[in-house]
Amino acid sequence: MNRAHLNKLFTVLLAGVLAGMALAAAALPAALVFGIGFKNLMPYTALPESLKAPEPAQRSNLYASDGRTLITSFYVEDRVDVPVDEVAPVMRQAIVAAEDVRFYQHHGVDVRGVVRAFTANRRDGTRQGASTLTMQYVRNALAGDPRLTEAQRARATEISAGRKIREMRYALALERRLSKDEILGRYLNIAYFGAGAYGIAAASKRYFSTTPAKLTLAQAALLAGLVRSPDTDDPINGDADAALARRAYVLDRMAETGQLDAATAATAKAEQLRLTPSATPNDCTAVPAAHNDWGFFCDWFTQWWNAQPAFGSSVDERQRTLRRGGWKIVSSLDPDVQAEAIDQVLRIYPKSNERAAPTAVVQPGTGRVLALAVNRNYSVAANPAGQQNYPNTVNQLVAGGNGIVGYQAGSTFKLFAMLAALESGLPLATDFDAPSVYVTQYPVDGGPANCGGNWCPANANPTWMDGRRTMWSAFGRSVNTYFAWLTERVGADRVVEMAQRLGIVLRAPDDARLARDGAKNWGAFTLGVAATTPLDLANAYATVAAEGTWCRPTPIASITDSSGRTVAAGGPDCRQVIDTDVARAAADAARCPVGGQSMYRGCDGGTAEELAPGLRRPVAGKTGSSEQNATETVVAFTPQLAVATIAANPDDTRDAVGGGVQVRQIEAVGRLLGYALRDEPVRDFVPPSQSVALRQTAPRTGD
Known part of the structure; x- marks a missing residue:
């Protein structure tokens, strides 16, 4: 056959x-x-x-x-x-x-x-x-x-x-x-x-x-x-x-x-049927109930994954790769630091408050995000009418995205003007007799800072802020008119470019348009009128902490595939974006706002002087307030860690955040840094060179 x-x-x-x-x-x-x-x-x-x-x-x-x-x-x-x-x-x-x-x-x-x-x-x-x-x-x-x-x-x-x-x-x-x-x-x-x-x-x-x-x-x-x-x-x-x-x-x-x-x-x-069932969680809304706050980090992780070409050519393909690939993803989330972060955030505002205090913790030199915390429930449950993000939300209040463009961070943006000035050749000792009101060359259409068609910012506390200032004292006391003058000297477009170089993403359409088409006349950018997020802000200050090395924020410590091979995606993505000496000089001046001491000249006042004595280790940072106190911001950093928190009402940007909130923010940031660094050695900042601190040189022009 x-x-x-x-x-x-x-x-x-x-x-x-x-x-x-x-x-x-x-x-x-x-x-x-x-x-x-x-x-x-x-x-x-x-x-x-x-x-x-x-x-x-x-x-x-x-x-x-x-x-x-x-x-x-x-x-x-x-x-x-x-x-x-x-x-x-x-x-x-x-x-x-x-x-x-x-x-x-x-x-x-x-x-x-x-x-x-x-x-x-x-x-x-x-x-x-x-x-x-x-x-x-x-x-x-x-x-x-x-x-x-x-x-x-x-x-x-x-x-x-x-x-x-x-x-x-x-x-x-x-x-x-x-x-x-x-x-x-x-x-x-x-x-x-x-x-x-x-x-x-x-x-x-x-x-x-x-x-x-x-x-x-x-x-x-x-x-x-x-x-x-x-x-x-x-x-x-x-x-x-x-x-x-x-x-x-x-x-x-x-x-x-x-x-x-x-x-x-x-x-x-x-034998009797003895079942002990346990369901495997699936997706971010299934994080452990006792750690609901992890949902915001998880959400940001999915945003990160969806942007990685290593996992597919489209978002749909990347999601299929994630949900079918058998990856072991060890994140950067530190459960202990996250627990402390949410505890400190709830001391700023409880979950019952419609105002929020989104907070981010970033590791300088790696970009790894150790915590993302906010006083909200990560949930798809319906909210009262008109309260889209309170008390429940899956919108990304800390890192941006999902329709959240961020919040004005006020005077924390003065860092970018200072960096641009230092980079252009102006030293920390650059002095100016700062008036109560300064009429700039930048045109404006109207508003309270309008003087005959020109932008004219004023100092919030003239008796404490006016007078002869350097970058040390002007940054410490947050002197608006000094930084308006400094911005004119180096060019507003350079200030905007510096912020973007350090990772400030301008998500609001109007902000993006001004940065693209009108940066040369955007003097007010220096005072933090653009929206940002706590994560972007913490990472920008972490770049200074890392002596000019910017790292892309990452939720990843390691990723291995189903066969146990480590993949490169998620590893630190870092590059030097500002000169080391310039970064050291900015860190030196940033010690003044938080009660520290410059390595060259004594600081003569700061907006958050209580932070350094309580922490008992070298620290730098800045506070910021937007118009009518609609937002309040505190950012602080050591050589090992950077933290930023912004108080705002995500559903009503005109709503003032309330008296005394910045004091609570300063206390919370200090306690959070102290806890997160409890087992870390005390490290000091490296002093800048005498040249960048004291020598007077002519700045390069922007034209």
Whole structure:
């Protein structure tokens, strides 16, 4: 009999198995079937990529910086692969007993099973498919391949003789490439066990809150019994009695095949169903309830991921990569620092206050974000009319995005004017007799700072701010008119460019337009009229702390793929953006506002003088207030850490934030820095050179 004739007979036999029809293959002598080895009957078939290099969807896990604390997971299918040697032997035995008792004897297709199924189908009209574990794995792998179209996936699961033949051919070919244990491991990792659990690791956790290695005999038998009818027999959401009946069947089969003695099987069958279910979180709204505040960091992580070309060419593709790729993502979030940050934020405003105090903590020199905190519930729950972001929100109040452009940060932007001046050649000792009101060259259309069509800022406290000032004293006392004059000397466009160089993203359309088309006349930018976020502001000041090295803010400590390989995405992305000596000079002047002392000249007053004495380590920073105190800002940094907090009403930018709030912010920032640095050595800032501090030179022009 030639090979073509054998294949024809084989196809007829399969049609009977599948449809239970009385076909001509019924007359095929059993001796002939058993005499033909399927290994010889079928030609070798080249395997598709989904079988040679399977890519089943696996959940990605996002951890805190300790690499152990789970923030949340992202998945389409709750699955994570485990090596077969990390699966309890009783689980391996149970699945073989339940699904393919001759697994270790056949070559991928069980001839006896095919004939038995055909006979039963013909005699009783039942449907027995005779699929081996290898064939089941082939079907699952083809159907779950993310590279397939929906049409291809439907073809892989259709009920037809053609599909069954393909499965057999592939199963025979697969068994030539892999060992039995390798195939069994793949099957256990891809099978669906019901209740949303794909693979043995997810199933062990879902039903028993354990790992595959720790499964007991009764637990293993229950799980093995579920793969036949995972939706209906699921004991959590479906028929627990059916699940127990299947468990008994599996235990009986294990006893019949000699894997258990009858007494052990009977004891396991008598065990009560003891489920300890645990659901795997999925997405940012599923962060642990006790750590709801992690949701804002998680949200910012997803924004970061969606912007990474390493994970796909579009946002949709990057999301598919995240939810199917099995990544282990160790984030930069420090749970202890985050807990302290949320505690300090709630001292500024409780969650019951419609004003917010978004706060960010950044590590200079790496850009790693240790905490993002705000006095809000991370939730999609509805809010009262007119209060879009209070008390519940999933909008990104700390890092921007999701429609949040940020808040005015007031005099904290004077840092950018000072840096531009230092870079142009003006030293810290540059002095000016600052008046109460200064009429600038910059045109304005109106408003309270309008003097005959020109912008004319005034000092908030003339008796304390007016007079002969240097960068040290002007920054310490936050002298508006000094920085307006300084901006004229170096050019407003240079101030705007400096802010953007240090990572200030102008998200508000009007701000972006002015930066693009009118920066030369945007003198008021120096006083912080543009919107920013606490994260951008903290990172800009962290650049000064890192002596001019700017790092892109990142939520990542490390990322490894499903095979354990570390990927480069998320590593520190840093570059020198300002001269080291210029940064050191700015840090020296920034010691004055917070009660520190310059390394060249004593500071003669600051807007947050209580911060340094309480912290008892070198610190620098700045405060800021917007028009009519609609916002209040505090930013502070040491060589190791930078913190920024902005008090504002996200739903009403005209709403004043309330008296005394900046005092609470200063206290909160000091306590937060002290806690976060509690185990860190005390480090001082490196003094700037005498040249950049004291020497008078002519600034470069902007034209």
